[in-house]
Amino acid sequence: MTQQPLRGVTSLRFNQDQSCFCCAMETGVRIYNVEPLMEKGHLDHEQVGSMGLVEMLHRSNLLALVGGGSSPKFSDISAVLIWDDAREGKDSKDKLVLEFTFTKPVLAVRMRHDKIVIVLRNRIYVYSFPDNPRKLFEFDTRDNPKGLCDLCPSLEKQLLVFPGHKCGSLQLVDLASTKPGTSSAPFTINAHQSDIACMSLNQPGTVVASASQKGTLIRLFDTQSKEKLVELRRGTDPATLYCINFSHDSSFLCASSDKGTVHIFALKDTRLNRRSALARVGKVGPMIGQYVDSQWSLASFTVPAESACICAFGRNTSKNVNSVIAICVDGTFHKYVFTPDGNCNREAFDVYLDICDDDDF
Secondary structure, three states: OEEEEEOOEEEEEEOOOOOEEEEEEOOEEEEEEOOOOEEEEEEEHHHHEEEEEEEEOOOOOEEEEEEEEEEEOOOOOOEEEEEEOOOOOOOHHHHEEEEEEOOOOOOEEEEEOOEEEEEOOOEEEEEEOOOOOOEEEEEEOOOOOOOOOEEOOOOOOOEEEEEOOOOOEEEEEEOOOOOOOOOOOOEEEEOOOOOEEEEEEOOOOOEEEEEEOOOOEEEEEEOOOOOEEEEEEOOOOOOOEEEEEEOOOOOEEEEEEOOOEEEEEEOOOHHHOEEOHHHHOOOOOHHHHHHHHOEEOOEEEEOOOOOOEEEEEOOOOEOOEEEEEEEEOOOEEEEEEEOOOOOEEEEEEEEHHHOOOOOOO
16 A cells, blocks of 8 residues: 655555564665564665665565665666565675566565565566575556556465556456466456555455445455455445455454544454445335345444555454554554444554664564
């Protein structure tokens, strides 16, 4: 997720299991542990210059870096550099082990233990990774200015999802069963009527969630059957969704938007979600009917509306208490705990940019 810098933050990303997050900045890179919140390391401006995007590979020593901001050091926004912090060397260039160069800006990078996915505005490249990278696939996409894409981290499922050619559609590709070099037809889900604005796969890759640019509804689909599983209503006013994430066991889903509200929905037991008061009255025609049938969030909390944020679920502390973490580009960290009956309370607030670690990454 990228936004105009506040306190110098250009983008934020969780790692694959949401136990860490990385922060691309005008002043370099910072890596944080989520619970407990602590800085795990940093690459300063002298080492890497200003950064546009950073992507972690689990909790390993490998980082994918894309230059950006006002003073990039190594390359422009059209290259992905792989930084290996385990490499010995006095000069920062010694730690740059791979480079993927393109003719157009890189908008997103996704990694799993055996592949790296690089997203441009109209094309997506998939390479084997990290040993002897070779190009496996390239997919043409609909105009994708946000670089939307998600990659399943599961060992069992190598699923890639990105915007389809048709407005509002999702393309799903199983990278394990698609032959490299072929343009085999990925299957399509017609998810929305307007362009996709946000998408996310659950950890095992069995469910995909998406929202359109309108941002009022989040729809979930089975990645195998393509059937719609549930429709969740964020609100009635249009909004830009920044982030959608599933809990580790796919029991809950959280979503953040430019309204400054983080919504939490139940997926395993959807009876926990709120329903419209009109639902008790009975249906009143097709349009009202759709609205009445919607499921509203079981809990929500607010963060500064002017500050984009990413959200994810924390580790469960007990069976009936779950938590959601929101990390904002203004440097703030918010942790809320919620119960199945919809009670939601703040448990922690911090300014992660003020937490310093003297060690380098």
